[in-house]
Structures are given as C-alpha cells and as structure tokens.
Amino acid sequence: MQDLNPLAIELNEQIRDATPEVYKLLSELGKRVFLPKGILSQSAEANAKADRFNATRAVAFENDEIMQLNVSRQLVPELSPENIFGYAPILGNTELRQAWKTHHQKENPLLAETTFNLPIVTSGMTHGFSLLADLFVNKGDTLILPNKIWGNYRLIFQTKARADVQTYPFFNTEKRFDIIGFSKTLSNISADKLLILLNFPHNPTGYAVTRVEAQQITDAIVACADTGCSILVMVDDAYAGFWYDAEVMQESIFGPLVGCHPNVIPVKIDGATKEEYAWGLRVGFLTFALPDKAMQGIEGKLSGLIRAETSGAAQISQTLILEAMKAPGYTEQKQRNYEILKARALKVKQVTADARYANLWEVYPSHAGYFICLCLKSGNAEKARQTLLNESGIGTIALSETELRVAYSCLEETDIEPVFRLIAQVIESQKSR
Numbered sequence: 018m019q020d021l022n023p024l025a026i027e028l029n030e031q032i033r034d035a036t037p038e039v040y041k042l043l044s045e046l047g048k049r050v051f052l053p054k055g056i057l058s059q060s061a062e063a064n065a066k067a068d069r070f071n072a073t074r075a076v077a078f079e080n081d082e083i084m085q086l087n088v089s090r091q092l093v094p095e096l097s098p099e100n101i102f103g104y105a106p107i108l109g110n111t112e113l114r115q116a117w118k119t120h121h122q123k124e125n126p127l128l129a130e131t132t133f134n135l136p137i138v139t140s141g142m143t144h145g146f147s148l149l150a151d152l153f154v155n156k157g158d159t160l161i162l163p164n165k166i167w168g169n170y171r172l173i174f175q176t177k178a179r180a181d182v183q184t185y186p187f188f189n190t191e192k193r194f195d196i197i198g199f200s201k202t203l204s205n206i207s208a209d210k211l212l213i214l215l216n217f218p219h220n221p222t223g224y225a226v227t228r229v230e231a232q233q234i235t236d237a238i239v240a241c242a243d244t245g246c247s248i249l250v251m252v253d254d255a256y257a258g259f260w261y262d263a264e265v266m267q268e269s270i271f272g273p274l275v276g277c278h279p280n281v282i283p284v285k286i287d288g289a290t291k292e293e294y295a296w297g298l299r300v301g302f303l304t305f306a307l308p309d310k311a312m313q314g315i316e317g318k319l320s321g322l323i324r325a326e327t328s329g330a331a332q333i334s335q336t337l338i339l340e341a342m343k344a345p346g347y348t349e350q351k352q353r354n355y356e357i358l359k360a361r362a363l364k365v366k367q368v369t370a371d372a373r374y375a376n377l378w379e380v381y382p383s384h385a386g387y388f389i390c391l392c393l394k395s396g397n398a399e400k401a402r403q404t405l406l407n408e409s410g411i412g413t414i415a416l417s418e419t420e421l422r423v424a425y426s427c428l429e430e431t432d433i434e435p436v437f438r439l440i441a442q443v444i445e446s447q448k449s450r
C-alpha cells in the first residue's frame with residue numbers, strides 16, 4: 018500500500034484530534050486524500066505579492082482583463098468577465114457560500130440555536146453525494162435507505178462506492194413514516210460505523226415529516242449512536258422550502274440532528290437545483306456542523322477530491338445564483354413560483370382523492386416537493402405508463418409494478434384534472450383487457 022502523503026497525515030491528525038468520531042467515518046480514500054501544494058498555493062502567493070507581472074494562473078489576460086470571446090460575452094453583458102469566465106475557488110465563491118449560510122439560518126429556525134459551517138459548493142447535488150461517497154464509504158460499509166428512493170443513491174453508493182445497502186419500509190400500514198421499521202433496522206446494526214440517508218420532502222412520494230416524526234427519527238439515531246456506533250447522516254434537502262401542508266415540519270431535519278449526539282455527524286446536501294429553479298446550472302452545497310479545526314481538515318480533504326474530479330463548480334453558475342439572491346425582486350419571484358407549485362399540489366391532492374378513483378389507486382401522502390405517487394389497485398404501472406405515453410402522449414414514471422409517479426410540478430393547474438382522468442381511463446381499460 019502506498020505511503021500516506023505527509024499532507025494527508027496532517028489533515029487526518031487535525032480531524033482525529035478535533036473529532037475522533039469523524040476520523041472513524043473516513044474511508045480509505047478519505048484518509049489518503051489531500052490537496053497538493055503546488056500551482057494553487059504558488060498562485061495564491063503570487064496573487065498577494067506579484068504586483069508587476071503575475072504569470073502564474075493558467076488563464077489568458079489582455080488589458081488587465083480575462084481574455085474572452087465577444088460572442089459569448091455579449092450574452093451576459095451585466096456580469097464581469099472574471100465572474101463569468103474565470104476559475105472559481107475550489108470550495109466555491111466565498112460570498113455565495115456566505116449567502117447560502119444566511120439562507121439556511123433564515124429558513125431553519127432550529128439552526129439559530131446551533132453553529133454550523135460555511136457550506137461548500139459542489140457541481141450540483143449529485144456531485145455532493147459522490148464526494149461524500151468518496152470521503153466516507155468503503156466497500157461493504159452499511160448504508161440505510163428506505164425502500165422508496167431517488168434511484169441515483171443506489172448508483173452512487175451501491176454501484177460506485179460498493180456500500181452494503183439495507184432498506185426499511187418507508188411507510189407503515191397507516192401510510193406514515195415507518196419509525197418502527199426504521200428503528201428496528203438501526204437496532205440490528207452491529208457495525209461501529211453506519212451511513213444513513215434521509216430525504217424530506219421525499220422523492221418519489223412528496224412525503225414530509227412532522228416535528229414529532231423528525232424527533233422520533235433523531236431519537237432512533239441517537240439510540241443507535243449510544244451503542245458506540247459512529248453515524249454519518251446525510252440529509253438530502255433537494256426540495257427544501259416546497260412545503261404545502263401546515264401539518265408538516267417546514268424546515269430541515271438537519272436542525273434536530275445537529276448536536277444530537279457526539280457520534281452523529283449530520284451533513285446537509287442541498288442546492289440551487291430546485292430551490293433556486295436552476296436545475297442545469299449545477300450548483301449544490303454540502304453543509305456540516307463540525308468544530309472549526311475538524312472542518313478545516315474536512316475542507317482540505319474535499320479540496321483534494323474536488324481538485325481531482327471537477328476542479329470546482331462553474332463560475333458563471335455560481336455568479337448567477339449569487340446575483341439573483343442579491344437582486345431586488347428575488348424574494349417576491351420565489352414566493353410567486355412557490356404559490357404556483359402549491360396551487361398545483363393542492364389541486365392534485367383534491368383530484369387524485371376523488372371518490373371516482375377510489376377503486377383504481379391509493380395515493381401515498383404527499384405534502385411537499387414536486388411529486389405524487391399512485392399505488393395502483395389493479396393492472397401494471399409500466400404497462401399503464403407505456404399506454405399513457407403511446408396513446409395519450411402523457412409521460413409518467415413507473416417505479417415498480419404498482420407505483421406510478423407523477424411530477425405535477427411540470428403540469429399547469431388546469432391540466433391536472435384531464436391528466437388524471439386519462440390515467441384513470443388507462444387503468445380502467447387494463448382491468449377489462
């Protein structure tokens with residue numbers, strides 16, 4: 018085995034001294050990785066001192082401005098060339114990171130009583146998960162997921178990182194979060210390291226937890242941590258903010274998890290993807306709540322991983338998000354979009370619960386996010402999907418033999434009734450075939 022680089026050893030010691038629980042969670046790659054001193058540190062030194070000629074950066078300059086093609090420059094005339102074409106720092110634009118931290122504080126009152134670190138920018142949330150897999154997952158480590166998930170988790174953690182995925186039923190018989198199933202799965206764990214991934218608002222069902230459920234989940238995790246197990250809890254908050262039901266908790270479960278137990282290390286994964294209506298800009302964030310010294314070590318590790326993978330998220334994407342967050346009208350525009358999505362959510366709830374459809378499907382509880390999921394009482398979801406697509410031009414997602422996911426976020430409110438009428442007709446016609 019290759020010797021550890023002294024810089025990796027330094028980071029490992031920094032993390033181990035500050036939080037041995039985090040050190041215990043690091044993967045082999047996590048222990049090995051570091052950011053080499055070299056071009057980046059020499060450039061940083063030159064940025065501070067080279068006041069005549071700075072010939073360090075691998076970019077091109079002309080008349081003291083980053084060189085550019087006017088054909089692309091003229092498409093974004095209001096942004097400075099550096100903020101469009103220059104490289105962003107590896108961990109992201111500092112002002113954007115600060116703005117996102119302020120956003121967390123505003124949207125998550127429970128975080129007011131805690132301290133958490135400056136978010137790290139990733140190239141979309143998927144990249145954030147992939148970084149966590151690199152940093153924390155060894156082949157065979159146990160990852161606890163519910164039996165209904167966003168499929169990419171399996172690709173990242175099972176196929177790529179080779180975690181041992183164990184599932185619990187997402188719903189109990191009352192169609193609430195199955196806290197007993199979740200707790201049982203945790204109590205069967207005998208390993209001293211565990212990974213858990215939580216996602217509310219939930220893809221694919223739109224389920225969100227109440228404050229009581231959030232506390233029960235936290236308590237179950239704490240009980241597991243009490244046995245000496247170190248636990249990384251990944252909180253996927255892709256759909257944070259899209260809560261439409263007053264009964265559910267209107268903030269992230271990251272809040273209750275922060276500081277709940279020394280062995281529990283929560284990390285919040287979220288992004289501009291859904292929250293800022295910027296799916297393809299690829300701006301995500303990773304937020305930890307660690308002591309400063311441990312966080313410096315983790316930042317060093319993540320800098321090394323990001324440097325080796327993407328070398329940083331796109332500058333123009335970060336600039337667009339930051340400038341939007343500072344712009345007049347930002348809050349009003351977000352509120353407007355939220356109201357539109359909420360109206361669709363309420364309409365979908367009303368339409369799908371219509372007594373006419375009661376013999377066709379059961380609707381999983383949906384309080385938030387983009388989706389509603391129908392559990393068909395007869396027929397086959399994949400066949401229904403194909404018929405809807407080929408005969409009516411309606412696209413849906415078949416999740417299993419009986420489950421059909423509809424992203425109502427993509428439907429105008431007036432289209433909701435006709436779409437579900439057609440879905441009902443197709444399921445009805447399967448019965449008579």
Ligand SMILES: Cc1ncc(COP(=O)(O)O)c(C=O)c1O
Nearest residue numbers: 141142143167220253255288290
């Ligand atoms: C639950 C969930 N998490 C994460 C993501 C991915 O976000 P990104 O596009 O930023 O990688 C999605 C995208 O659909 C999602 O549904």
